[in-house]
Amino acid sequence: MTTQTALIVDDEPDIRDLLEITLTRMGITTYTAPDLASARELLQQHNPQLCLTDMNLPDGNGIDLVHWIQQHTPCTPVAVITAYGSMDTAIESLKAGAFDFVSKPVELPRLRELVNSALKLSEPQTGETAESDEPGLLLGDSPQIRKLRTQTKKLARSQAPVFISGESGSGKELVARMIHLQGPRSDGPFIAVNCGAIPSELMESEFFGHKKGSFTGAVENKQGLFRSADGGTLFLDEVADLPLAMQVKLLRAIQEKAVRPVGDTKEVPVDIRVLSATHKNLPELVQEGDFRQDLFYRINVIELAVPPLRERAEDIPLLAEHILQRIAREYECDPAKLTPAAIQRLQGYEFPGNVRELENILERAFTLCDEDLIDASDLHLGGGACLPARAATEPTLPDQTSEAQQPIAVPEGEIDLEYYLEGLERQAIEKALEATRWNKTAAAKRLGISFRALRYRLKKLGME
Template identity: 85%
Template sequence: MTTHTALIVDDEPDIRSLLEITLTRMGITTHTAADLGSARNLLEKHQPHLCLTDMNLPDGNGIDLVHWIQQHAPNTPVAVITAYGSMDTAIESLKAGAFDFVSKPVELPRLRELVNSALKLSERDEQQNTDKDEPGLLLGNSPQIRKLRTQTRKLARSQAPVFISGESGSGKELVARMIHLQGPRSDGPFIAVNCGAIPSELMESEFFGHKKGSFTGATENKDGLFRSANGGTLFLDEVADLPLAMQVKLLRAIQEKAVRPVGDTKEIPVDIRVLSATHKHLAELVQQGNFRQDLFYRINVIELAVPPLRDRSEDISLLARHILERIAREYECAPATLTHDAVNRLQNYDFPGNVRELENILERAFTLCDDDAIDANDLHLNGGVVPDIAADTGGIDNTPLPVTNNGSNTAIPDGEIDLENFLETIERQAIEKALEATRWNKTPQQGD
């Protein structure tokens, strides 16, 4: 059994003693230092599994030590002890690479949670090569996706809130799942919620839970999303769609690490990591007054940008093969293949709907193609560019299909007509136009 070690850095003897007693009772061997110089020497000598450092030290500050550890002992998680209410300092330490932070006066249950999470991370590092580029859910060999995987692995080591930006359908939830799976919370739940899909009058109950009888229809106690994610990760997708009143309550829950269920008089502690995402420009919404600046800075400690599919066209062939294999498993049949012309057509397509659109294009082609080989014409990409219509608002493109001189949307062939095939062609064109208008997103839009 591995004996865990920890370094405690604080110039106050009473704080050092409190932390040392707490960690020793957890079975951890401790070393202590009163300044940066001593801390660096002990880190080089003992290579501890965890470092706890105060912010204010005689010869520098805790963030200086965080930077030093990032360079000389990157596998040692470091947590910073901050003054009560110093959220700016805490955020600064997270951006510098700190694993997490704890505020004075130190709450021992919170400290134990932090230590256990850090030790899980150290154990994971010892069991596997963290530098290995395992694709996981993020498939591709392009420089952009390799960089994204590297960033994801690094962010998985931290407990800092991460804001994931990117276009619709680019894979923001997959990135959030990878951060969760590669971090110390991987054994806990991953709860994803679309903030734009919850009616405003139910939001507080959905997020924080409620007590039985607290309002009409509350026939039993409900935990809510925060408590359901306890010990794991809460992913707030489309966080820009939260109404301002809910943003205030969300900010408090994140800062206090506690929630108050509807109808209850006391707050309940929660241990979660918050990840968030939206395809909208959140900074612009802050300037317009539609998103709270304090919440923006709280969830956007670190921003991670997901590249659009058109910027990594060399990944399309690999992604397409993976998608077709999945479709084949669902249909319980042999997977279809793409011809060389079909691959070229996809690689030269703009993909306004990104990976989600690629999935829908291939599923449609798989269903409609005559054999197991999908050719360029089976993709029905209409030359390669879909009009940039109001996809973000669920708008429909009312541009008519090409009309012939007989007033029909499809030219009527000369001679005898195969009526069944002719009507099937018209129906297929109508379906394709509707799919194009929604960027091949077949999920009903909110409010439809």
């Protein structure tokens, strides 16, 4: 087993001794340096797997050393020791490329967590490995997607909060998941939450948990999202939708690395990395007073922009093939292929809904195409093209002619439209199957849809 090594840089002998004892007890061979000059010499001589540096040094500061390491030994993760409450300094070190930071007085459990995470990054990443997409989430070979893969690989080696910007449907959650999977927290949980989907009155309980009996309906203890993500990554999607009151509490939880469950008097420490995203213009919301500047400053240590699909049209054939293969597996059908005309039509489309819209278009075309081949006409991308052309003249079953001529009776009061329409579709399919003695090919013909479309609907409605 290879001996793990670390460099400790601090001009205070007592601090150096404390850190050296702690790391030695963890089985790590340590080297110590009182200043920048000797630290650089030891880094070149021993190439340690981790560097811990104080911020204030006799011949410079810790950020100077972070910059030097980024240039000369970029595979060495470096953590900066900051003065208590120096959040601005900590953020500056993360922007410079530090792996993480720890505040004085150094809490040894927090230090051990940091060291263990950093040592998972000790394997050097160079050449093709550095540019690969190991989880296979970001598909494409365009310059934009290659750059994004390289950026995410680099950011995965840091613990800095990352703000992921991009249009709706562009794949922000995939980018967050890739950062998690390629980093030292990959063995821990990845918890994604849509901040706009949680009712404001339940937000504190959802994020921080609650104690049994703390409010009406709290019939048992609840862990909350922060503690569920302990040891892993918490992804806050649509973070711009958080109300101002919750923004204050979120900022405190992130800075203190601890949460207080509703109804509890004690704070519970949490070890998480926070990634966030929104399709909204967050700096504009800060200017308008709808988003706290201090929270924006804290979550936007590093910004990563996800390109829209229209800017990387050359990736569409590969993306489409991947999506069609997934749909075929999901609905247990043979995969369909795109004709050259269909590919050309997709590459000329603007995709306001980005990759999510591409998935919807292909899923619809998959159910309507004939002989496993999707042509341009199957895509229905023209004006008003979201509905299939054949939907304009919905077929009626011969034995239902009299019913079909009558308007459909819609229940009074509030209804769940999607559930109601699913019920009508289920009834039509059941009648067609009964009329054809459960011959699916004949039932599909009777319904005026392809056999593939019937298979798709049966799977979707759970009628197999």
